[in-house]
Amino acid sequence: MYSGVRVRFAPSPTGSLHIGGARTALFNYLFARASGGSFILRLEDTDFERRLAHAEEGINQSLTWLGLDWDEGPGIGGPYGPYRQSERLDLYRQEAERLLSAGLAYHCFCTPEELAAEREEARQSGRAPRYSGRCCALTAGERSAKVAAGVKATLRLKMPGDGKTVVDDAIRGEVVFENATLDDFIVMKSNGVPTYNFACVVDDAAMRITHVIRAEEHLSNTPKQVLVYRALGYEPPVFAHVPMILAPDRAKLSKRHGATGVEEFRAQGYLPEALFNYLALLGWSPGDERELLSREEIVGEFSLAAVSRHAAIYDVQKLTWLNSQYLSSVTAARVYELALPFFRAAGLISETINPQDSEYIREVIETVRSRARTLGELADMSSYFFRDDFNYDPKGVRKVFHASGVPALLREGKEALARVEEPFDPANTEAAYRRLIEKLGVSGGALIHPTRLALTGRTVGPGLFDVIALLGKRRTLERLERAAAWIIDHVPRG
DSSP states (O other), X not given: OOSSOEEEEOXXXXXXXXXXXXXXXXXXXXXXHHHTOEEEEOBOOOOTTTXXXXXXXXXXXXXXXXXXXXXXBTTTBOXXXXXXXXXXXXXXXXXXXXXXHTTSEEEXXXXXXXXXXXHHHHXXXXXXXXXXXXXXGOOXXXXXXXXXXXXXXEEEEOOOSSSEEEEEETTTEEEEEEGGGOOOOEEEOTTSOXXXXXXXXXXXXXXXXXXXXXXXXXXXXXXXXXXXXXXXXXXXXXXXXXXXXXXXXXXXXXXXGSOOBHHHHHHHTOOXXXXXXXXXXXXXXXXXXXXXXXXXXXXXXXXXXXXXXSOEEOOHHXXXXXXXXXXXXXXXXXXXXXXXXXXXXXXXXXXXXXHHHHHHHHHHHHHHGGGOSSHHHHHHHHGGGTOSOOOOOHHHIIIXXXXXXXXXXXXXXXXXXXXXXXXXXXXXXXXXXXXXXXXXXXXXXXXXXXXXXXXXXXXXXXXXXXXXXHHOHHHHHHHHHHHXXXXXXHSOOO
16 A cells, blocks of 8 residues: 555536535545645546536536645646546556556347347346356467458456455445456446446556545445456555435435535535535534534544434524524625625626625624525625615515504604614614603514515514614614505505
8 A cells, every 4th residue: 555645626617516426525634634644636528428518627626715725626627647547548548558468358249239138148048247257268270260351349357256355344344245246347338448347456456555445335346346456467456435424314415405516505605614515414413512623623523433324304493503503603794705706796796896895794793694594695695784775575564564653654664764863873773762662652673574575575684773874874774764654555454
């Protein structure tokens, strides 16, 4: 085994970074950082038909946004590059030729139709569908004749017909596979492109990977890969297969269960700190009841021994709760930086912000953020601070504005606030309202609830007097008058 921990995340650029892939990348990153090792990014991009031009950039952006910086890989290079499989084809062909020359692999000339017929025959006979190995028995003359006839060939690895392949998994313990269940699988396609089980072994060996940490679904590939390592004369790495991520109903996670991609969460206004924290807890535990952990705490305490063998349950409500905690606790400067794109997308602010507007936006964010769960919600909850043309919540109208005498109460409130001297702040405005409530002999809610709906269009939000102070005297008085007139025009009397 090589000295120094080296792990890799090897996504295929055929789509955006799914939450399962992000969790795999995170566990590799954490293991590397916890052990002082190296985290490598490698792109398995030889599926030319499904490869998307923008997917690599999207994966890189998602990893960067999560804070999973890689030590070697596309964009930064490293001593074992290139780090895209499409740029390593010569290496795969050299290694394949080495297997062929050693008699450990052979050319297979079977057509797809012949292979399909073989599988169907096996199924009808009650046998597991597996390749018969008939091309292994071809004579040199028969092979030459097929080549001369232009028949394209794949390259298959000769598998042992008996015995066992044992994988000592760092998470699951010893896993035993019967070699008799493994057929001679293809390592090189007829177009000269390697298969997954061959290319990843060649790359992991060449890149000195010491630990392969990946999803449980790859466990079935492991005996084949171990046999490729042995055939090529390389020592296999330590394997660690992390548990599956299941939906709350314990079904396979899919779009019907909500957002499942990193970019989707980012677009909805989740913070990278929250998703980092949440993904770490999908299959790993610090050993106690803590759920809010800093990046430093997670890195410092992470170990493969603490990764569960059981499936992790995807719970977006827990993620949203975590996000609300981070949104309330990170620095004001960070929330401001993260929130601006959402405020712009909602049409609340312009691209250019002057210092006075910047200060106002910061005050709005500080007033609202403890109630928001995402940055998207933060922008929505802040909208009435920037727009005067909002509608009143229909349920609030029925519950609050339909009460008797509300227009008069709002105008009384307007007059009381108009008499407030500077500073027009929460303390002075609340004092004015308390005096008015006592004077009128009404309950606090009778005045405060319609005032909130008049000023914000909503029935819930930050402290009313914080809202009044932030809106300022002119806008507060205008909105109270607007609401009183609207009620008279729109709410039936009697």
